[in-house]
Amino acid sequence: MNDTVSALILSQADFRESDVIIRVLTKEYGLLSFIAKGARKMTSKNAGSIIPVTKAEIQFDYKDGQTMFRLKTARTKKFYRRIHEDLKLTAASNMLCDVCAGMAHEAAVSDEEFDLLEHAFDLLQEGKDPDTLISLYISDMMKLFGIQADADECVRCGNTTVTALSAKDGGFLCHDCAAKAGVREIPAEDLKRFRLIVKGSLRHIDLIMNAAPADTGQLGVLIDMLRIHAGLQLRSFAFYKALYYKRYATIE
Numbered sequence: 001m002n003d004t005v006s007a008l009i010l011s012q013a014d015f016r017e018s019d020v021i022i023r024v025l026t027k028e029y030g031l032l033s034f035i036a037k038g039a040r041k042m043t044s045k046n047a048g049s050i051i052p053v054t055k056a057e058i059q060f061d062y063k064d065g066q067t068m069f070r071l072k073t074a075r076t077k078k079f080y081r082r083i084h085e086d087l088k089l090t091a092a093s094n095m096l097c098d099v100c101a102g103m104a105h106e107a108a109v110s111d112e113e114f115d116l117l118e119h120a121f122d123l124l125q126e127g128k129d130p131d132t133l134i135s136l137y138i139s140d141m142m143k144l145f146g147i148q149a150d151a152d153e154c155v156r157c158g159n160t161t162v163t164a165l166s167a168k169d170g171g172f173l174c175h176d177c178a179a180k181a182g183v184r185e186i187p188a189e190d191l192k193r194f195r196l197i198v199k200g201s202l203r204h205i206d207l208i209m210n211a212a213p214a215d216t217g218q219l220g221v222l223i224d225m226l227r228i229h230a231g232l233q234l235r236s237f238a239f240y241k242a243l244y245y246k247r248y249a250t251i252e
Contacts, residue, residue: 003062005029006077008117009054010097014040022050022071023101024058027114031104034060034071049074053083053093053121078118080125088243092130094236096120096137102232103141116140119202128205130244135197135214136205138222143201147229149222151198156181165194167224194218216244 007024020039049056055078083089120137142148150171163185164178193212226232
């Protein structure tokens with residue numbers, strides 16, 4: 001039986017002499033893996049359609065209970081040329097893929113998860129600020145999975161006058177609670193940026209970029225939250241930081 005799905009290609013790894021294994025996100029079946037036979041050969045008809053950060057139409061035989069399949073054919077539906085030709089944008093897209101692969105389900109995935117990642121790719125292709133874009137994508141994914149940061153009040157005592165941010169506590173802290181936790185206070189502007197990221201979404205990226213765009217500091221806090229509260233390690237962040245040369249501070 002031939003099944004055809006639209007898929008967002010997340011990663012690709014060499015397998016055996018001329019094959020590759022790809023990891024993809026689909027609306028119908030969530031996260032799936034495929035063996036693409038002969039994809040590293042010059043004569044492969046599928047190679048160009050299964051590059052990471054590509055939207056492709058994939059044909060295969062689906063069987064319940066499996067998450068690894070043999071790819072029959074792949075046809076490009078959307079190719080993000082600007083991302084593929086820019087090393088910094090490639091690093092940013094790798095982070096998006098890592099977050100998706102670490103948080104999405106190996107089962108039926110919601111349309112919202114698929115559409116969110118595709119929208120993030122589209123915005124990166126358009127040239128939106130990567131720090132703000134990735135931060136909003138992570139924040140949106142955290143909302144979907146019920147682990148969003150608390151940016152309304154002190155997470156320990158409820159005080160609405162906040163002066164610090166703790167990845168370990170999952171949000172803002174007031175002066176007294178920050179002192180007890182040994183967390184340093186940060187400028188009000190940084191708190192404002194973080195609140196906008198948490199309260200906003202990718203749909204609001206232009207407004208947030210104009211009001212208070214995120215920097216690698218806010219992005220780093222969100223990544224620390226994923227590490228602490230979801231057990232997700234994003235190795236791609238180290239390469240991203242090295243390329244962007246922006247401020248980064250781990251806030252525990």
